[in-house]
Amino acid sequence: MTSSPATVQAAGTEGRTSLxxxxxxxxxxxxxxxxxxxxxxxxxxxxxxxxxxxxxxxxLVLGGVYALVALGYTLVYGILxxxxxxxxxxxxxxxxxxxxxxQFAQARGWMEGPWAVVVVALLLIMFIGMxxxxxxxxxLERLAYRPLRQAPRLVPLISAIGASLFLQYSVLLIFGxxxxxxxxxxxxxxxxxxxxxxxxxTGAIIFVTSILLMLALxxxxxxxxxxxxxxxVAEDRSTASLMGVDVNAVIVVTFMLGSALAGAAGVxxxxxxxxxxxxxxxxxxxxxxxxxxxxxxxxxxxAMFGALLLGLIEAIGPSALGIxxxxxxxxxxxLLVLILIFRPTGLFGEVLSEKKx
Amino acid sequence: MLKLDSVHTYYGHIHAxxxxxxxxxxxxxxxxxGSNGAGKTTTLNTISGVLSARAGAVYxxxxxxxxxxxxxxxxxxxxRLDQLPAHEVARLGVSQSPEGRKIFARxxxxxxxxxxxxxxxxxxxxxLDLERxxxxxxxxxxxxSQPGGTLSGGEQQMLAIGRALMxxxxxxxxxxxxxxxxxxxxxxxxxxxxxxxxQGITILLVEQNAQAALQVADRGYVLETGNIVLSGAAGDLLxxxxxxxxxxxx
Ligand SMILES: Nc1ncnc2c1ncn2[C@@H]1O[C@H](COP(=O)(O)OP(=O)(O)OP(=O)(O)O)[C@@H](O)[C@H]1O
Ligand SMILES: [Mg+2]
Numbered sequence: 076m077t078s079s080p081a082t083v084q085a086a087g088t089e090g091r092t093s094l095x096x097x098x099x100x101x102x103x104x105x106x107x108x109x110x111x112x113x114x115x116x117x118x119x120x121x122x123x124x125x126x127x128x129x130x131x132x133x134x135l136v137l138g139g140v141y142a143l144v145a146l147g148y149t150l151v152y153g154i155l156x157x158x159x160x161x162x163x164x165x166x167x168x169x170x171x172x173x174x175x176x177x178q179f180a181q182a183r184g185w186m187e188g189p190w191a192v193v194v195v196a197l198l199l200i201m202f203i204g205m206x207x208x209x210x211x212x213x214x215l216e217r218l219a220y221r222p223l224r225q226a227p228r229l230v231p232l233i234s235a236i237g238a239s240l241f242l243q244y245s246v247l248l249i250f251g252x253x254x255x256x257x258x259x260x261x262x263x264x265x266x267x268x269x270x271x272x273x274x275x276x277t278g279a280i281i282f283v284t285s286i287l288l289m290l291a292l293x294x295x296x297x298x299x300x301x302x303x304x305x306x307x308v309a310e311d312r313s314t315a316s317l318m319g320v321d322v323n324a325v326i327v328v329t330f331m332l333g334s335a336l337a338g339a340a341g342v343x344x345x346x347x348x349x350x351x352x353x354x355x356x357x358x359x360x361x362x363x364x365x366x367x368x369x370x371x372x373x374x375x376x377x378a379m380f381g382a383l384l385l386g387l388i389e390a391i392g393p394s395a396l397g398i399x400x401x402x403x404x405x406x407x408x409x410l411l412v413l414i415l416i417f418r419p420t421g422l423f424g425e426v427l428s429e430k431k432x
Numbered sequence: 433m434l435k436l437d438s439v440h441t442y443y444g445h446i447h448a449x450x451x452x453x454x455x456x457x458x459x460x461x462x463x464x465x466g467s468n469g470a471g472k473t474t475t476l477n478t479i480s481g482v483l484s485a486r487a488g489a490v491y492x493x494x495x496x497x498x499x500x501x502x503x504x505x506x507x508x509x510x511x512r513l514d515q516l517p518a519h520e521v522a523r524l525g526v527s528q529s530p531e532g533r534k535i536f537a538r539x540x541x542x543x544x545x546x547x548x549x550x551x552x553x554x555x556x557x558x559x560l561d562l563e564r565x566x567x568x569x570x571x572x573x574x575x576x577s578q579p580g581g582t583l584s585g586g587e588q589q590m591l592a593i594g595r596a597l598m599x600x601x602x603x604x605x606x607x608x609x610x611x612x613x614x615x616x617x618x619x620x621x622x623x624x625x626x627x628x629x630x631q632g633i634t635i636l637l638v639e640q641n642a643q644a645a646l647q648v649a650d651r652g653y654v655l656e657t658g659n660i661v662l663s664g665a666a667g668d669l670l671x672x673x674x675x676x677x678x679x680x681x682x
Contacts (some may be wrong), residue, residue, distance in 0.1 A: 300550070307536050307547050313482050314534040316518035317527075319551030319599065 098416055105413065109396065116397030125271030130390045136278040136347065138386020139285030143340035144363030145370070145378040146292060147212075147333030153309045153373040154329050157228065160235035161215055162337060163360015164242035168211045169338030170351040171246060173204030174255045177345075186260035193262045201284075204345075205338035211242070212334025213327060221323070239357075247353035254350035263346075281343045288336055289379055295332070296375065305329060309373075358404065362389075365411040371421030381422065385410070433458040433634055434479070434526075434603055439488035439514070441471075441478045448474045450658040451488065456603065456636050458493070461629050463637045463645040463666065465679055466655035472638040473531050475655070476605045479636075480528045481518035490514040492524060495602075523551045527601030531608050531638075533592040537581025541572055544580045544591055548598030557600065564631075565594040568624055586617045593624070603634040610641050622648050642679040646670045654679070 144166055151159045159165075177200050180186055185196040219238045223231045259277065266275040296302035307315040308325045316322050344359060345351045362385060370381025385407060392406040393399065414421060434456040441449040448471050456462045464472050477483045479490055490513040513521050522528075527548075536544050545565065549558045566573040569590040575583065583591060589609060596604055606625065610618040622644050629635050639645035646652055646666045654662035654675060662675065669675050 300546075303539065303543055303546060304550065306539060306543075310536050310538060311534055313518070314530060314536070315547070316482065317480055317522055317530060317534075318547045318595075319519050319522035320547075321517075321519045 102417060112396040116395075120394070120397070122394060123271065126394075127391065128272050130394060131387060132272070132274060132278065134387035134390025135383060136282050136386070137390060138366075138383035139282045140340045140344050140347070141359065141363045141366045141386055142379045142382035143285055143288060143336040143343075144359060145367040145382045146289070146375065147337045148364050148367040149370070149372055149375060149378040150305075150329050150333045152367070153375075154305065154326060155220070155224075155231075157220065157231045158235065158364070158372075159215070159220075159333075160232065160360075160364075161219070161238040161242060162212075162333070163356035163358075163363070164239050164246075165208045165212045165215070165334050165356070166337035166341040166344070166360060167246065167351065167353070167356025168242065169204035169208035169334075169341030170345040170355060171250065171255065171341075172207035172338075173200050173342035173345050174257060174351055176200040176203040177257060181258065181260075186258075186262075190262055193260050197260070197263075201339055201342045204342035205335045208334040208338025208341060209331050212330045212337070216327060216330040221326075239360075243353050243357070250353065252352065254352040254355075256350050257345040259346060259349075277346050281347055284339070284343065288339055292332065292336065293375065301325075301328065362404075362407050365407050365414075368411060368421055369414055371423040374421065374423045377421055377423040433493045434636065435491040435510075436475070436479070437489045437491065439475075439478055439485045439490060441474050441483050441485050443474075443483075448658055449478065449485075452655070452658070452660055453488075454653050454660060454663070456634060458634055459629075459632070460651065461625065461635045461637060461649045463639055463642075463649035463652045464655055465639055465642040465645055465652060467679070468640075469657070470655040471658045472655055473607055474658075476528055476530075476607050476636070476638060479513060479521070479605060480526060481513060481516055481521040485514045488514070492526065492603075519551075522599065525599070525602035526605065527596040527599045527603070528605040529592045529596040529607065529609060531611070533585075533588045535580040535583070535588045535591055535595075537579060539580055540577050541580055541583070541591060542576040544595050545572070545598050548595035549600075551599065558598070561598055561600055565597055568597075568627065569594050585612050586614070589613060589617075589621065593621075593628075597628065597633075601633060603636065604628065605636050605638075607638045608640060609637070610639065610644065618644065642675070643670075646675075 144162065147162050147165070148159060151157065151162075177186075180196045180200060185192050188196075215238055219234045220231050223234055263276045263280060266273050267279065268274075296305060304315065304320045304325050305328070307318065308320060308322055312322050315325075340359075341351070341356070344355075348355070363382065366382035366385040367378045368381070369385055370377025370379070372378075388410065389403050389407055393403045396406070398406070436452055436454050438451045438453050439449050440447070440451055452471070452475055454462070454464070464475060466472050474483060478485050491510040492513050494511045511524060513524070513526065516524075536547060539547065545562060549561070552558055571587055572590055572594055575587065580588065580591060589611075593606070593609060596606075609621050609625070613621060618641065625635060625637065625648055637645055637649060646669055649666040651664065652666045652669045653660050654669070662669065662672070664672075670680075
């Protein structure tokens with residue numbers, strides 16, 4: 076006998092130890108690199124404090140939008156243990172629909188009307204975008220995911236990627252490649268100047284709206300009967316059904332909530348970036364997914380926190396590390412890879428590993 | 433009030449229930465005993481609609497329909513539970529305290545109890561039943577805001593039964609309520625089963641502890657590898673030498 080079970084086991088443990096050592100070394104190298112860039116490039120450029128504050132505020136705005144989208148990933152994962160990779164497209168559809176609603180409102184001159192009219196019209200535009208996203212989200216659940224509920228976990232994932240491509244290219248086919256541009260009404264075009272820091276109104280509105288929507292979601296989940304049922308279904312579907320909970324209905328509502336938040340994000344991102352097109356859900360979708368993973372997927376406060384953190388890192392990162400801003404996406408996705416290597420359960424991720432993982 | 437007629441249930445290719453027939457009359461405590469893997473949990477889950485029967489029928493007496501009214505697909509005046517999803521069975525007043533308690537670990541004790549009353553809309557009645565549950569299990573009242581997962585095993589069992597009672601069931605299905613409890617608590621649980629029954633709730637009790645179950649029950653069924661092999665008044669089963677040898681450890 077050359078290889079007893081004991082030696083096999085020892086070899087396995089050894090392999091794991093050297094892997095852990097490798098990731099530790101890798102972590103140290105990355106940390107040193109970041110420190111080196113920040114001290115030699117970021118800080119030596121001599122940017123004024125107001126610059127950093129402006130960047131941070133931009134980051135929070137972007138983070139708020141990511142948070143709304145990230146919540147959709149995390150809600151669905153919490154209940155179905157699947158990543159809805161078409162969620163970015165659900166957001167994009169909200170943005171596209173919001174664009175047409177805005178066109179409609181502008182054609183009727185509502186956007187130049189008294190401020191109350193503009194505010195109501197903007198709210199309506201957002202609701203219409205949200206409604207469109209809800210419709211798409213619920214359809215996805217019904218057609219692309221529910222039939223695969225008993226299938227191995229990889230299968231709905233592939234279905235999600237297929238749905239994502241289907242939605243992108245359907246929009247491309249219907250509306251063409253050229254971006255649709257959101258024209259901001261004059262009422263929200265300016266901004267607020269505090270010393271050297273400029274805060275655009277849209278940024279402030281997006282941030283505040285995101286926070287309000289997140290609070291609303293948190294209230295629904297923690298304080299209402301529906302939210303309690305959602306949490307029960309997330310923990311144990313069959314026991315929840317023994318309590319009289321219609322599990323399918325709860326899953327549909329989960330998709331509705333996640334999609335509504337994504338729709339709001341889509342419209343707000345339209346105003347923020349001024350353009351929407353068939354693929355404008357792709358990158359934000361991946362970023363929001365990164366944010367959800369950063370916070371620990373399935374964890375609701377984690378998704379909010381992870382998204383705000385990611386927004387900040389993306390906004391400050393390029394200047395701090397001395398990287399051209401065109402490469403800011405590299406930072407987000409490097410971060411995703413790093414989390415998956417070092418802390419796959421995310422920053423608050425103990426929830427995931429409980430029993431179903 | 434509840435009747436299983438030659439029920440067959442499968443897990444994939446595994447034939448777990450091979451034609452189980454049993455009846456529970458209104459107001460009774462009926463116990464279902466049998467060794468590990470006999471199919472007791474499978475029976476309860478088939479009644480609850482968590483599992484679906486491939487053949488046979490589960491009838492629940494319908495008290496809401498008047499005689500002469502147009503009926504569904506069951507026998508006259510009965511509802512076919514085997515054709516309903518679990519949440520609809522629960523809403524008809526069939527409540528289960530599942531094997532292994534299945535407490536929602538991250539929900540507080542209060543929220544777990546509220547889940548039991550999920551389908552109810554009579555807030556006053558729910559409040560009344562909550563008081564009733566606290567009378568049966570004063571321990572729960574002291575731990576209302578604690579996450580269910582942090583309760584001791586015995587407390588979780590109390591919570592599971594309390595949660596099942598919060599739906600104000602017509603019939604309560606109990607799957608091994610004494611499992612893993614200290615002897616003193618086991619006695620207490622059986623005492624409480626009597627009390628619940630005295631309050632007018634019909635009970636179908638699954639137990640490993642056949643002695644205690646037969647002492648509290650009116651009638652009993654013995655399940656062996658998916659078949660009912662014996663049935664009768666609880667006293668007769670207790671006195672039956674076959675039962676004594678196989679299940680009472682005498
Ligand atoms: N999910 C499942 N998949 C496959 N087979 C199962 C499953 N659950 C139960 N079985 C099988 O069905 C049979 C009956 O199981 P069941 O859980 O009903 O037994 P039980 O009488 O409740 O046993 P115990 O006293 O141990 O709880 C067993 O042979 C078991 O192995
Ligand atoms: Mg069992």
